[in-house]
Amino acid sequence: MAILEAQEIRKEFGPLVAVNDVSLSVDEGDVLGLIGPNGAGKSTLLRMFGTLLRPTAGRAQLVGRDLTKDYLHIRKHVGFLPDFFNLYSDLTLGECLRFFAEAYGVPRSAIAARVEEVLSYIELADKRDSFIRHLSRGMVQRVGLGMLLVHDPQLFLLDEPASGLDPKARIQLRNILRKLSAEGKTVIISSHILTELSGFCSHVAIMNRGRIELSGAVDEIRRKVTGSMQVEVSVLGDPEQAVAMIRRFPLVSVVGVDRATISVEMVGGPQELAGLNAHLVHGGIEVVRFAERKTDLEDLFMKISGDAP
Numbered sequence: 001m002a003i004l005e006a007q008e009i010r011k012e013f014g015p016l017v018a019v020n021d022v023s024l025s026v027d028e029g030d031v032l033g034l035i036g037p038n039g040a041g042k043s044t045l046l047r048m049f050g051t052l053l054r055p056t057a058g059r060a061q062l063v064g065r066d067l068t069k070d071y072l073h074i075r076k077h078v079g080f081l082p083d084f085f086n087l088y089s090d091l092t093l094g095e096c097l098r099f100f101a102e103a104y105g106v107p108r109s110a111i112a113a114r115v116e117e118v119l120s121y122i123e124l125a126d127k128r129d130s131f132i133r134h135l136s137r138g139m140v141q142r143v144g145l146g147m148l149l150v151h152d153p154q155l156f157l158l159d160e161p162a163s164g165l166d167p168k169a170r171i172q173l174r175n176i177l178r179k180l181s182a183e184g185k186t187v188i189i190s191s192h193i194l195t196e197l198s199g200f201c202s203h204v205a206i207m208n209r210g211r212i213e214l215s216g217a218v219d220e221i222r223r224k225v226t227g228s229m230q231v232e233v234s235v236l237g238d239p240e241q242a243v244a245m246i247r248r249f250p251l252v253s254v255v256g257v258d259r260a261t262i263s264v265e266m267v268g269g270p271q272e273l274a275g276l277n278a279h280l281v282h283g284g285i286e287v288v289r290f291a292e293r294k295t296d297l298e299d300l301f302m303k304i305s306g307d308a309p
């Protein structure tokens with residue numbers, strides 16, 4: 001079910017069109033990576049969804065409500081983390097999260113437990129009594145996520161949360177984002193660095209000069225761009241016979257064999273995939289694993305930019 005549905009949403013700043021009639025649909029449980037260079041319009045789009053900017057034109061529904069009419073409801077149920085934010089530096093981390101829990105109307109009796117839960121979720125339980133001003137930038141970004149988590153929003157909007165972080169802090173943040181994704185939370189996360197999003201986005205939207213140029217499920221986009229699927233087949237024993245059989249199957253090429261795992265590239269869709277599997281099994285091959293290889297976002301992006309004029 002769509003949790004966000006935008007139709008031709010647009011934002012002009014004087015003569016500049018920052019977001020140019022963007023239509024986008026995000027289903028519950030999707031993790032959408034919004035990728036694009038600086039100035040593409042990612043922040044402007046997220047700020048509109050976060051109800052901080054009013055669209056010049058177009059319509060959007062978030063969590064089932066109209067973006068401009070029901071913005072108070074949307075603010076309650078959508079967690080927006082802007083690219084820059086300030087926290088009260090002379091509060092402790094525990095006090096800071098309590099403050100946000102109160103502001104979001106978490107029932108008083110539930111606040112203490114909720115704050116503890118969030119502290120351990122963002123892996124900062126040992127910093128509970130540290131002042132915000134003593135936390136590193138990486139920790140502050142995790143506190144940013146924490147202030148959204150205290151009210152358990154239905155949709156997370158994260159604007160370049162990893163920007164300016166050192167490698168270790170990026171990995172720590174990434175672990176938390178992976179947790180969100182694994183728990184089936186709905187997230188839109190922007191970045192101009194692809195590797196930041198690799199591995200946990202189910203969907204991707206590529207934005208450039210105010211427009212979404214390409215969007216969809218990561219694997220679908222790969223198929224669209226390359227016209228093929230990559231499959232890994234593991235068999236019991238010597239793979240030679242299986243390799244020979246795969247080679248005889250139409251529209252398939254074997255791209256590599258590593259011990260008992262055969263990497264295959266094939267043109268087509270799920271139907272052809274099922275056909276190849278049946279072909280092997282009926283041919284007496286003991287198939288241990290047969291899976292479409294998950295697309296690496298970076299390979300995909302290279303392919304897209306490589307094919308660009």
Ligand SMILES: Nc1ncnc2c1ncn2[C@@H]1O[C@H](COP(=O)(O)OP(=O)(O)OP(=O)(O)O)[C@@H](O)[C@H]1O
Binds near residue numbers: 036040042044083
């Ligand atoms: N309040 C504003 N007034 C005027 N122009 C603006 C305003 N906010 C953004 N812009 C312009 O809109 C365009 C899109 O900016 P936006 O910040 O949305 O891009 P972005 O993809 O988020 O880039 P970045 O990664 O640099 O944040 C840019 O040309 C920017 O200068």
